[in-house]
Amino acid sequence: MPSHETVHVDLPGRAYNIMIGPGLIEGAGETIGTLLAQPRVAILTDEHVARHHLEPFRAALEKAGITVSALALPAGEATKGWPEFSRAVEWLLAEKIERNDMVVALGGGVIGDLAGFAAAVLRRGVRFVQVPTTLLAQVDSSVGGKTGINAAAGKNLVGAFHQPSLVLADTGCLDTLAERDLKAGYGEVLKYGLLGDAAFFGWLESHGAAVLSGDPEARLKAIRRSCEMKAEIVVRDETEQGDRALLNLGHTFCHALEAATGYGERLLHGEGVAIGCALAFDLSARLGLCAQEEPSRVRAHIADLGLKSRLGDIEGPLPDAETLLDLMAQDKKVIGGRLHFIMARGIGEAFVTSDVPRDAVLALLADALAAR
Numbered sequence: 001m002p003s004h005e006t007v008h009v010d011l012p013g014r015a016y017n018i019m020i021g022p023g024l025i026e027g028a029g030e031t032i033g034t035l036l037a038q039p040r041v042a043i044l045t046d047e048h049v050a051r052h053h054l055e056p057f058r059a060a061l062e063k064a065g066i067t068v069s070a071l072a073l074p075a076g077e078a079t080k081g082w083p084e085f086s087r088a089v090e091w092l093l094a095e096k097i098e099r100n101d102m103v104v105a106l107g108g109g110v111i112g113d114l115a116g117f118a119a120a121v122l123r124r125g126v127r128f129v130q131v132p133t134t135l136l137a138q139v140d141s142s143v144g145g146k147t148g149i150n151a152a153a154g155k156n157l158v159g160a161f162h163q164p165s166l167v168l169a170d171t172g173c174l175d176t177l178a179e180r181d182l183k184a185g186y187g188e189v190l191k192y193g194l195l196g197d198a199a200f201f202g203w204l205e206s207h208g209a210a211v212l213s214g215d216p217e218a219r220l221k222a223i224r225r226s227c228e229m230k231a232e233i234v235v236r237d238e239t240e241q242g243d244r245a246l247l248n249l250g251h252t253f254c255h256a257l258e259a260a261t262g263y264g265e266r267l268l269h270g271e272g273v274a275i276g277c278a279l280a281f282d283l284s285a286r287l288g289l290c291a292q293e294e295p296s297r298v299r300a301h302i303a304d305l306g307l308k309s310r311l312g313d314i315e316g317p318l319p320d321a322e323t324l325l326d327l328m329a330q331d332k333k334v335i336g337g338r339l340h341f342i343m344a345r346g347i348g349e350a351f352v353t354s355d356v357p358r359d360a361v362l363a364l365l366a367d368a369l370a371a372r
């Protein structure tokens with residue numbers, strides 16, 4: 001197997017490895033095979049990912065004597081709801097997937113979240129492997145055990161914590177990603193530098209372009225460092241009673257912007273995260289929590305790489321500041337009616353607080369909208 005790196009998620013009783021590198025799909029028969037009680041797996045994927053990766057993945061498993069069945073759901077966020085979830089669970093039951101069997105999620109965040117949740121509830125819990133094929137899934141959604149689907153009332157409102165048994169992040173899959181999806185995934189990468197590792201952010205400022213253009217070493221380092229940071233936080237606070245909320249830096253703004261733009265092509269999740277991180281630093285500076293030059297440095301890095309960095313980069317109309325604030329208040333991070341924000345004392349120094357005056361958020365949004 002080509003060289004790869006391993007990050008260990010050291011959760012007591014639920015520990016697992018994240019393997020990162022090129023060619024991991026080719027060697028999947030061996031790595032996944034060692035985890036199986038009986039030599040068979042059920043793969044959940046989407047039609048778009050299936051076109052690129054299902055046959056090589058199936059061949060690698062079958063070469064190792066593993067029987068494979070697969071269901072490809074439609075690609076896109078609309079799949080992450082009750083109808084396709086119920087279809088996936090019924091299919092797994094029809095395939096007679098038993099308690100000791102393994103479900104495999106082959107795809108991006110939508111498939112990883114849906115398949116993980118299906119594994120969590122099937123026969124009260126079967127094991128699953130994440131094979132993330134997007135940058136966003138490799139650095140964030142495939143790690144840490146958050147699984148779920150969307151409900152009519154909002155995104156990710158139904159789900160379970162269910163840790164995978166292995167994450168196999170084949171960096172070769174990123175070569176087939178559309179440039180926009182790759183850049184959106186980078187929004188989650190820079191989040192890690194901003195929330196807890198200023199040196200990593202500094203490294204991204206000089207190597208971010210190489211990460212996006214496909215330099216294998218730069219990609220490996222960016223994904224490994226992101227996974228290390230996520231693993232460390234998840235081990236400290238698996239079910240988000242405290243520190244795990246740091247991973248939501250930029251997300252309260254992002255969720256409001258996604259809701260305002262219809263969770264679609266106008267704004268991809270990772271694009272919203274990048275804009276949200278810049279807004280979180282703007283707000284931190286306005287509240288006197290961090291130096292005035294920090295937001296400019298954050299926004300400059302985002303814009304230098306051609307990512308969306310401000311509200312003006314979102315096409316089409318946006319609602320007014322009051323409406324955006326209301327959408328922020330529908331976020332899961334509302335506790336006891338108070339919005340919890342991730343603010344920063346500087347790059348790499350994020351913290352969670354509920355002590356953010358409503359008027360300061362409103363003024364920031366109004367100014368950001370006026371500057372469009």
Ligand code: GLY
Binds near residue numbers: 141244
């Ligand atoms: N994506 C945020 C988390 O996993 O907690």
